[in-house]
Amino acid sequence: MTKLNPKIPNGQLDQKWTNYKAHQNLVNPSNKRRLDIIVVGTGLAGAAAAASFGELGFNVKVFGIHDSPRRAHSIAAQGGINAAKNYPNDGDSVFRLFYDTIKGGDYRAREANVFRLAEVSNSIIDQCVAQGVPFARDYGGLLDNRSFGGAQVSRTFYARGQTGQQLLLGAYSALSKEIGKKTVKMYTRRDLMDVVIVDGLARGIIVRNLITGEIERHSAHAVVLATGGYGNVFFLSTNAMSSNGSAIWKAYKKGAFFGNPCFTQIHPTCIPVHGEYQSKLTLMSESLRNDGRIWVPKKLEDAEKIRKGTLKAGNLKEEDRDYYLERRYPAFGNLVPRDVASRAAKERCDAGFGVGTTGLAVYLDFADSIKRLGKNVIESRYGNLFQMYEKIVDENPYENPMMIYPAVHYTMGGIWVDYELQTTIPGLFAAGEANFSDHGANRLGASALMQGLSDGYFVLPYTIQNYLANQIQIPTIKTDLPEFVQAEKETKDLIQKLLTINGKNTVDSYHRKLGLIMWDNVGMGRNKEGLTNAIKLIQELKVDFWKNVKVTGTNDQVNPELEKALRVADFIELGELMARDALSRQESCGGHFREEYQTPEGEALRDDKDFTFVSAWEYKGDNVEPEMHKEPLVFEFIEVKQRNYK
Amino acid sequence: MDLTLKIWRQASSKVKGQFVNYQVQNISAEASFLEMLDILNESLVAKGEEPVAFDHDCREGICGACSLYINGRPHGPDRGITTCQMHMRNFKHGETIIIEPWRAKPFPVIKDLMVDRSSFDEIIQAGGFVSVRTGGIPDANSIPIPRRNAELAMDAAACIGCGACVAACKNASAMLFVSAKVSQFALLPQGRIEAQERVQRMVAKMDELGFGNCTNTYACEAECPKEISVSNIARMNREFLSAKLISHKEF
Amino acid sequence: MGKSLTYSSITKKIIMSLAGLFLISFLLVHLGINLLILFDNTYESFNTAAHFMATNPLIQTFQWVLFIGFIIHIIYGIIVQLQNWSARPVRYMKKGYSELSFFSKFMIHTGVVVFIFLIIHFANFFIVAKFGHVDEVTYKSGTYENLGAVVVETFKIGWYVAFYVVALLLLGFHLEHGIQSAFQSLGINHWRYTPVIKRIGTLLSILITLGFIAIPLVIYFS
Structure with a gap:
C-alpha cells in the first residue's frame, strides 16, 4: 500500500496549492536546457503542457496520432468551460465551483485536487483570452457566461457551440509558437506502442510511425501521457474514431496503476443509433435540455404504433405522454445531471416505451417552447444544433420532436495519479482525461476543458519540476539501453503476431462485439450477474481475437487495419478491467449504477462507509487477475451528502 | 442503393496512382459517406485486399481530418458540411461517384486519398499565434472587445484547417486559410500587437510552400465547410499592404 | 527586376490590381474619343482629339506610363498564372465547378487574346498613325491627319470587324471579373460597398464593351 501515496500537501484546503508551490523543488534555467520531456497527445492537456514546458526552456518532444496537433479530439467539445470568475455577480466563488464539482462527482474525487482545479480555473480564462480565443461577449464588450447542468450559477464561458475547438486552437497556437522556435519538436502520425522503464523510472517511449511503419525509440527524463479517454471501448461512442486507450493501457501494463476504470459518463442527449454500419454517435449539446421536454408515450400500445410508424408523435394526445423526468424529479425536471437523465431514458426504453424504429430513443420536444417563445428564439438559441440534427436524421426538429438516446461520452477513470499528476511509475505523468481525474464518479458539463487546460498550463509545469529537479545530473538518456531494445523487440513481435494470424474476422467485427458486451453489461445499468458474464465473454473474445483476426497489409506502410487491431487488442483487455472494477464496486455512484444498489424509487444508492475510496488496479501479468489497491478519500472540508435532484 | 465508386488508389507518395472502380451494394441512405467507405473497406479486407486509406477522425465535422474531392467538389455536393457529415441520401441509386484526393503541390498524396497537410501547420508556426507565455496574464475582462469584432473573429476562427479551400481553388491557393487566422487576430486587441509582423511572416511562408495566388474566384468560400467569408482575404490584403508600407522591418 | 519577381503573392496581386484599374482609365478615354467618330461625318472632332492626344507633351509622357502599366499587368x-498552374501539378479528373466568379477562370485566356488583339490593333492604327502615311484634311480649326478615314476604312473589312468584336467581348469578360477582383485584392471588401462595386464593375464592363463594339458595327453596316 505504500505505493499509493497521493502526496496531498499540508494545510488548509485553500492553502495547499500555494504551500506546495512555495516549497517544491525547481530547476534553474541552465539545467532546463539539458532536460528532455516527452509529451504524448496534443489535446488540451498535451498541447498546453508541451507549450508551457517549451516556454520554460525544457527540451520537449510531442507525439500525436493525427496529421496535425490541431485534430486532437478536445476539438469536438461543444458547450463551454467553467471558471469561478463570478463575472455575472451571481454568487460564484472558487469554493462553490469546487463544491459543485465534487458533489457532481458523487464524492468520489480527491478534495485537494478538485480545489486546485477550481483555484486555477480563473487563470485559464485569462490565458485563453490573451491567446486570442474569441469567447462570446456581451454588448459592453465583456465576457459572457451561460448556465450549465449541476450548478446554480452561470459560470460557463463559451465560444458558440465550438468552445473545445477554440480552446484547442489556442493551445495549438501556443504549441505552434514553440515548435516554430524549435524548443518543441513535433512528431505527427505516431502511435505510442510502449513506455520504456529504466531502473524503475519512465525514461522513454516506443512509437510507430503511421506512415512508414518504422518503430522508433525516444528517450527523455520524464514522460507525460495526455492521450485522452477510452470511451471507444464501447465501439459506439461520441469519441473520435482514433481516440484510444492504448497509451494508458501500455503504461498500466508497465506498472502504472489504473484508477476507477469503471467510471464512464453516458451523455443523455445523443442522436440514436440508426444502423449496423454506424461508426460513431453524435452528441447534441446538453443545453438543449434547457428548452426541450423529454417524453415517451404513456401506453405501451402507443409506443408500439409509433415504432411501426402508424402513429405520429405529434398526434399523441397530451394526456397520453409521459414526461418522465418532470414526473420523477419535479425540482430539477429536464435539467437533472447527465447520469440521472441517461438512466431514466434507459429505464423507459427497457420497459418498452422507447420510440424510433429501434425502440431505443426518447423524444426531446420543443413544441411547447416554440409556442411560448416563438420559432425565432429557439432558432437563435439552437439553430446550428437543429440544422445538424436535420442533416443527420433528415427530419425537421421544428416540426417533429427530436429523438435522442444516451451514448458513451467520457471516461472519468484513467491512470491513477497523485497530487503532482505523477503515476505510480516515477517520471511518468498523466494529464487530462487520461488520468483518473478530478471528476469522481460523474463529470459536470464544461468541466473537462477546465481540467485539461488546468493540468497542462498550470499544474504540470510546476509539479514536473519537483521531479526533474532530482534529474539534473542525468545526461541525455541513450536509446540503445537494453530496456529500449527489449521494448522495441516486444513491439515488433506484437505487430508481427497480428499480421500473421490471418484469420477470418475483421478487426471491426471484434470491436463491435466488444462494444455490445460492454454496452449491455458495463453500460448504464450494471449488476453482478451481467458483469461476471461480461468478464467471461470478454476473455473468450480475447482468445478468439488472437486466433481469428484478419489484419491485411504490411507493417512498412500506412496500414489503418493494423492500427485498429493494435487498439482493439488493448480495448479488449481494458474492457475486462472495467467490468472487474464495476463488479468490485458494490454501490451506485455517479455514472456507475449497480442495479442491486438503489433506493426503492430507483435512485442511485451510495455506500460511503465501504466505498469512499479510489480503486487503483495493478497489473499482475497476462491472464492473471489484477490486484486492487484502495486510496481512501478523506473529506476534511466538506460534508458528504446524498445527491438529491427531486 | 447500389453505387459505382471510382477511387484514386496510390500505394505511396513515391509511386504512380490510378483510378480503380468498385461496386457497393445496399447502401442505406441514412449512412454517412465515410460509413459507406467503411463498408467498402470491410468488404475489401474480407477479400484480403488492401482497404482504401483516407483521413478521418471525429466524424462530426469539427476536427478537419476528413477530406475527399467528390464529383468535383471538396466535401461533396452538400454545402456547409464536411465529408463525414454528408449522408448518402445526397446520391442516387446507380450513380457513379468519383473520389479523388485533395490536389495541390503543398499537399502531396501519402496514400490513396490521404494527403499531407503539414504545410498548414508550418504556416501557423510562422506566425499564427499571439506571443504570450503561460501565466502572468491580466484579468480576462481587463480589455473589453466590441461584440461585433469578437463575432467576426469567431467567424474566422471557425476554420477547421481541412484544406477544402486549397482543394477547391483552381490555383491551389491557401489564402482563405491564412486570412482566416490573420483576420481572427487582426480583429482582436490581443492580436494587434504583432499584426504587422504576423501577416508578413505567414504570407511569406505560404508563398514559400508553393501555394498558388488568389485570383478572387471565391470557390474557397463556396466550398468551405465552415462557410468562411472571402472578406477575410480582403482584410488580410489590407493588413498586408499597410504592414508592407509602414512596418519597421520586412519579413 | 530581380526582386520584383520574388514579390509576395499579395504584392503581385496588388500591383496587378493597380495597373489594371489604371488601364481602365485609358480604356474610358480611348472609348470617349472613338465614339466621336460616330457623331461627326467629317471626323473633325475625332481627328482634332487624335491630334491633341498625339501632340500634347503631357499625354505623350503619359503614354509611356500607360505602356509600362500594360507591361506590368501582363508580366505579372x-x-x-505560371505559379498557379505549378501549384497543382496533378489535375483533377473531375473539374471543379464551384467558382463564384465565373470569368475568373479565364483571365489568362481572355487576357492573352486581348493582348494579341492589342498588338494587331497597335499595328493597324497606332503605328500607321505614327509612322505611316495618312492623308491630311483641313477644317476651319486647322489641318489634321484624317485618322477618322483610316478607322472607317479598316472597319469596312469584314474579318477585321469580326475579330475586333470578339476581342472586345473577351475584354468585357476580363473586366467583369477584373474590376471587382482588383478591389478585393486591394483589401476593399465591405458588406455595404462590395455589392455596389460588383454591380458598377459589371455595368462598366458592359458599357465599355458595347461602346467599343458599336463603332465597327455601325460603320460596317451603314
Missing part, C-alpha cells in the same frame, strides 16, 4: 499576369 503571366507570372501569377
Whole structure:
C-alpha cells in the first residue's frame, strides 16, 4: 500500500496549492536546457503542457496520432468551460465551483485536487483570452457566461457551440509558437506502442510511425501521457474514431496503476443509433435540455404504433405522454445531471416505451417552447444544433420532436495519479482525461476543458519540476539501453503476431462485439450477474481475437487495419478491467449504477462507509487477475451528502 | 442503393496512382459517406485486399481530418458540411461517384486519398499565434472587445484547417486559410500587437510552400465547410499592404 | 527586376490590381474619343482629339506610363498564372465547378487574346498613325491627319470587324471579373460597398464593351 501515496500537501484546503508551490523543488534555467520531456497527445492537456514546458526552456518532444496537433479530439467539445470568475455577480466563488464539482462527482474525487482545479480555473480564462480565443461577449464588450447542468450559477464561458475547438486552437497556437522556435519538436502520425522503464523510472517511449511503419525509440527524463479517454471501448461512442486507450493501457501494463476504470459518463442527449454500419454517435449539446421536454408515450400500445410508424408523435394526445423526468424529479425536471437523465431514458426504453424504429430513443420536444417563445428564439438559441440534427436524421426538429438516446461520452477513470499528476511509475505523468481525474464518479458539463487546460498550463509545469529537479545530473538518456531494445523487440513481435494470424474476422467485427458486451453489461445499468458474464465473454473474445483476426497489409506502410487491431487488442483487455472494477464496486455512484444498489424509487444508492475510496488496479501479468489497491478519500472540508435532484 | 465508386488508389507518395472502380451494394441512405467507405473497406479486407486509406477522425465535422474531392467538389455536393457529415441520401441509386484526393503541390498524396497537410501547420508556426507565455496574464475582462469584432473573429476562427479551400481553388491557393487566422487576430486587441509582423511572416511562408495566388474566384468560400467569408482575404490584403508600407522591418 | 519577381503573392496581386484599374482609365478615354467618330461625318472632332492626344507633351509622357502599366499587368499576369498552374501539378479528373466568379477562370485566356488583339490593333492604327502615311484634311480649326478615314476604312473589312468584336467581348469578360477582383485584392471588401462595386464593375464592363463594339458595327453596316 505504500505505493499509493497521493502526496496531498499540508494545510488548509485553500492553502495547499500555494504551500506546495512555495516549497517544491525547481530547476534553474541552465539545467532546463539539458532536460528532455516527452509529451504524448496534443489535446488540451498535451498541447498546453508541451507549450508551457517549451516556454520554460525544457527540451520537449510531442507525439500525436493525427496529421496535425490541431485534430486532437478536445476539438469536438461543444458547450463551454467553467471558471469561478463570478463575472455575472451571481454568487460564484472558487469554493462553490469546487463544491459543485465534487458533489457532481458523487464524492468520489480527491478534495485537494478538485480545489486546485477550481483555484486555477480563473487563470485559464485569462490565458485563453490573451491567446486570442474569441469567447462570446456581451454588448459592453465583456465576457459572457451561460448556465450549465449541476450548478446554480452561470459560470460557463463559451465560444458558440465550438468552445473545445477554440480552446484547442489556442493551445495549438501556443504549441505552434514553440515548435516554430524549435524548443518543441513535433512528431505527427505516431502511435505510442510502449513506455520504456529504466531502473524503475519512465525514461522513454516506443512509437510507430503511421506512415512508414518504422518503430522508433525516444528517450527523455520524464514522460507525460495526455492521450485522452477510452470511451471507444464501447465501439459506439461520441469519441473520435482514433481516440484510444492504448497509451494508458501500455503504461498500466508497465506498472502504472489504473484508477476507477469503471467510471464512464453516458451523455443523455445523443442522436440514436440508426444502423449496423454506424461508426460513431453524435452528441447534441446538453443545453438543449434547457428548452426541450423529454417524453415517451404513456401506453405501451402507443409506443408500439409509433415504432411501426402508424402513429405520429405529434398526434399523441397530451394526456397520453409521459414526461418522465418532470414526473420523477419535479425540482430539477429536464435539467437533472447527465447520469440521472441517461438512466431514466434507459429505464423507459427497457420497459418498452422507447420510440424510433429501434425502440431505443426518447423524444426531446420543443413544441411547447416554440409556442411560448416563438420559432425565432429557439432558432437563435439552437439553430446550428437543429440544422445538424436535420442533416443527420433528415427530419425537421421544428416540426417533429427530436429523438435522442444516451451514448458513451467520457471516461472519468484513467491512470491513477497523485497530487503532482505523477503515476505510480516515477517520471511518468498523466494529464487530462487520461488520468483518473478530478471528476469522481460523474463529470459536470464544461468541466473537462477546465481540467485539461488546468493540468497542462498550470499544474504540470510546476509539479514536473519537483521531479526533474532530482534529474539534473542525468545526461541525455541513450536509446540503445537494453530496456529500449527489449521494448522495441516486444513491439515488433506484437505487430508481427497480428499480421500473421490471418484469420477470418475483421478487426471491426471484434470491436463491435466488444462494444455490445460492454454496452449491455458495463453500460448504464450494471449488476453482478451481467458483469461476471461480461468478464467471461470478454476473455473468450480475447482468445478468439488472437486466433481469428484478419489484419491485411504490411507493417512498412500506412496500414489503418493494423492500427485498429493494435487498439482493439488493448480495448479488449481494458474492457475486462472495467467490468472487474464495476463488479468490485458494490454501490451506485455517479455514472456507475449497480442495479442491486438503489433506493426503492430507483435512485442511485451510495455506500460511503465501504466505498469512499479510489480503486487503483495493478497489473499482475497476462491472464492473471489484477490486484486492487484502495486510496481512501478523506473529506476534511466538506460534508458528504446524498445527491438529491427531486 | 447500389453505387459505382471510382477511387484514386496510390500505394505511396513515391509511386504512380490510378483510378480503380468498385461496386457497393445496399447502401442505406441514412449512412454517412465515410460509413459507406467503411463498408467498402470491410468488404475489401474480407477479400484480403488492401482497404482504401483516407483521413478521418471525429466524424462530426469539427476536427478537419476528413477530406475527399467528390464529383468535383471538396466535401461533396452538400454545402456547409464536411465529408463525414454528408449522408448518402445526397446520391442516387446507380450513380457513379468519383473520389479523388485533395490536389495541390503543398499537399502531396501519402496514400490513396490521404494527403499531407503539414504545410498548414508550418504556416501557423510562422506566425499564427499571439506571443504570450503561460501565466502572468491580466484579468480576462481587463480589455473589453466590441461584440461585433469578437463575432467576426469567431467567424474566422471557425476554420477547421481541412484544406477544402486549397482543394477547391483552381490555383491551389491557401489564402482563405491564412486570412482566416490573420483576420481572427487582426480583429482582436490581443492580436494587434504583432499584426504587422504576423501577416508578413505567414504570407511569406505560404508563398514559400508553393501555394498558388488568389485570383478572387471565391470557390474557397463556396466550398468551405465552415462557410468562411472571402472578406477575410480582403482584410488580410489590407493588413498586408499597410504592414508592407509602414512596418519597421520586412519579413 | 530581380526582386520584383520574388514579390509576395499579395504584392503581385496588388500591383496587378493597380495597373489594371489604371488601364481602365485609358480604356474610358480611348472609348470617349472613338465614339466621336460616330457623331461627326467629317471626323473633325475625332481627328482634332487624335491630334491633341498625339501632340500634347503631357499625354505623350503619359503614354509611356500607360505602356509600362500594360507591361506590368501582363508580366505579372503571366507570372501569377505560371505559379498557379505549378501549384497543382496533378489535375483533377473531375473539374471543379464551384467558382463564384465565373470569368475568373479565364483571365489568362481572355487576357492573352486581348493582348494579341492589342498588338494587331497597335499595328493597324497606332503605328500607321505614327509612322505611316495618312492623308491630311483641313477644317476651319486647322489641318489634321484624317485618322477618322483610316478607322472607317479598316472597319469596312469584314474579318477585321469580326475579330475586333470578339476581342472586345473577351475584354468585357476580363473586366467583369477584373474590376471587382482588383478591389478585393486591394483589401476593399465591405458588406455595404462590395455589392455596389460588383454591380458598377459589371455595368462598366458592359458599357465599355458595347461602346467599343458599336463603332465597327455601325460603320460596317451603314
